Amino acid sequence: MSDTNDTGLPPSPKKERSPSFPFIGLTRALERVRAVYANARRHEVRIGDLASSWGLGAKSSGTAQTLAALLAYGLLEDQGSGDARKFKVSDLAFKALEDQRPGAREAALAEAALKPKLIAEYVDKWKEGRPADGICISELRIDRSFTEDGAKLFLKVFDDTAGFTTTAEPDKKPDQAVQQDGQKAEESGDKTPHRFPWEKSPPVPPGPPPAKPTDRRIVMDSERELTTGMLAKEASFRLIVTGKIGVKEIDRLIQKLQIDKEILADQDDMPPGDRDEPDRIEWGTS
Known part of the structure; x- marks a missing residue:
C-alpha cells in the first residue's frame, strides 16, 4: 500500500484531539x-x-x-x-x-x-x-x-x-x-461523600457571583430589559424600559446618549476627584 495520497505527497498527520469535556468549569x-x-x-x-x-x-x-x-x-x-x-x-x-x-x-x-x-x-x-x-x-x-x-x-x-x-x-x-x-x-460504613483533600475546608457551593454594576437593579413586573451587551472588555450595559417603546422614543434615547457623551468628554478634562461618572443606563416611558 502506498504511503502517498493523490498529490504524490505523504498524507498530513492527523491533529491530536483530547476527549470531549466542557471547556469551562x-x-x-x-x-x-x-x-x-x-x-x-x-x-x-x-x-x-x-x-x-x-x-x-x-x-x-x-x-x-x-x-x-x-x-x-x-x-x-x-x-x-x-x-x-x-x-x-x-x-x-x-x-x-x-x-x-x-x-x-x-x-x-x-x-x-x-x-x-x-x-x-x-x-x-x-x-x-x-x-x-x-x-x-x-x-x-x-x-x-x-x-x-x-x-x-x-x-x-x-x-x-x-x-x-x-x-x-x-x-x-x-x-x-x-x-x-x-x-x-x-x-x-457511612457513605457520605468524601471531601477532596486538596481543599483546606469543606467546599461550599458558591452563591451567585457579585453583581456587576449593570446588574444591581432588579427588573420589576412593569419593566422589561430591551437590550444588553458589552461596551468594552470591562464594561457592559442593560437598557431597562417601561411602557410602549417606538421609533420616537429610540430617537430621544439617541439624543440623550449624545448629550451624555458630550458631558463625559468634558469630564475627561476634570481632575479625577471632581468627576461624576454614571455606571448604568436606565430609561422608561409612562
Whole structure:
C-alpha cells in the first residue's frame, strides 16, 4: 500500500484531539446560563440570542464552546436542528438559580457537575484525593489520549466542578473535628461523600457571583430589559424600559446618549476627584 495520497505527497498527520469535556468549569457555566435567564427567562431562543447574552458573535468559536458546555452540564435544553434549532434554560438550571428550599440548590448543582461523563468518572476515581498535577497529566495523556494542553485544561475544569459534588455540614467545625468525623464515618460504613483533600475546608457551593454594576437593579413586573451587551472588555450595559417603546422614543434615547457623551468628554478634562461618572443606563416611558 502506498504511503502517498493523490498529490504524490505523504498524507498530513492527523491533529491530536483530547476527549470531549466542557471547556469551562461549572462556576463559569452558571454565570453564562444566568445571563441567558436574565434576558430570556425560560422562553426558547435561537443561538444568536444566546451569543448576544454573552457578548459574543453568533458564529464565534466561543459561542459554540460555551453552548456545548451548558448542554453538557444540563443547564440548557435544545430542540430542532439547523437554523430552526432553539434553546431554553433547563429545569435543572432553574432550580440551581432560583430554588430557595434548604439543600435544593446544592443538589441541583451536584447533579449538573456530574452530568459530563468524564468529570463524573474522575470524581469517583479521585474521591480519596486527586493526585499531583504531574501524575494526573501523565495519566490523562497516556491512558486517555489527551494532549498536554487538553490535560491541563481538564484539571482546571475538574477542580472547579468537583467542588460542587460535595456538601458542607450545617455547623462548621474545626478541621480536626471534621477529620475525626470522617474517620468515624468510615468505621461505621457511612457513605457520605468524601471531601477532596486538596481543599483546606469543606467546599461550599458558591452563591451567585457579585453583581456587576449593570446588574444591581432588579427588573420589576412593569419593566422589561430591551437590550444588553458589552461596551468594552470591562464594561457592559442593560437598557431597562417601561411602557410602549417606538421609533420616537429610540430617537430621544439617541439624543440623550449624545448629550451624555458630550458631558463625559468634558469630564475627561476634570481632575479625577471632581468627576461624576454614571455606571448604568436606565430609561422608561409612562
